[in-house]
Amino acid sequence: MGTIEFLNEKTNNYAPEIGIILGSGLGELADEYCDIAIPYSEIPDFIKSTVKGHKGRLVFAKINGKRVVMMQGRNHYYEGHSMQEITYPVKVMKKLGVKTLILTNAAGAVNESFKPSDLMLITDHINNMGANPLFGANDETLGERFPDMSEIYKKKLIELAEGCADKLGIKLQKGVYFANSGPSYETPAEIRMARILGADAVGMSTVPEAIVANYCKLDVLGISCISNAASGVGSAALSHEEVIDVTNQSKAKFKNLIKAIVQAL
Ligand code: HPA
16 A cells, blocks of 8 residues: 555545654654554555654644644654655655645754754755755656755745744744754864854754755745754763753743644644
8 A cells, every 4th residue: 555545544534734843852742732643664665763762653633723744753864764765754745735844853053142942943954965855766746857945944934933933932043954964963173164154053854854845845944943052162072862851941942832833824
């Protein structure tokens, strides 16, 4: 059975309008709101999530009256999967009827005015992963060969998110997300390079999904939870535990913002 047929059967044609990919330490929203949860391991053609802090299931839920599909945990390029494999779920969301995709992640602060636990709206990205998920034969039914990338992170969604944050009294940062393949964190010299190139935050995800979502004409909103000062910006060595701990501290703020955005969409 194909992925779409399987999911439509399992969810009785749920028809989600909004997709949300929940990053490291941010998966709790899908515990709070959950009508139907399906482990990736049960879904035809999906790959399992293997990183600590990621659960690995697709969750269908209603949030403030809107039907959403959430990825509780994502697959990363550094796990050894191909770019095509890690972005397959975005194509699935498109085929399920999703119109807006909210991408979230934990990221290191390259911008020295950012503090751990800040939330940053992604205004643009730099793909330094050394690969592109649209490599290979193009499926013309999904999108064109050479997609325009001039406004992946839609201005109207950034404004909508800013309006929601204002009402909730949440201060938001805005900036450019710089994606490296990982899994090693950056060296201080690499962070200085990223800053010179215009980066505000750095991470190991989101960009492949944003490229594919833009390609198949989904409106994208990106939110980074700043979990640490990037290498060489602070004094401390980086650890995955710190990333998870800090995102855990800001998850209440994060969840409130996402709920308000979903309602306003
Ligand atoms: N670098 C890369 N990825 C990350 C970081 C970082 O500092 N923090 C969270 N994800």
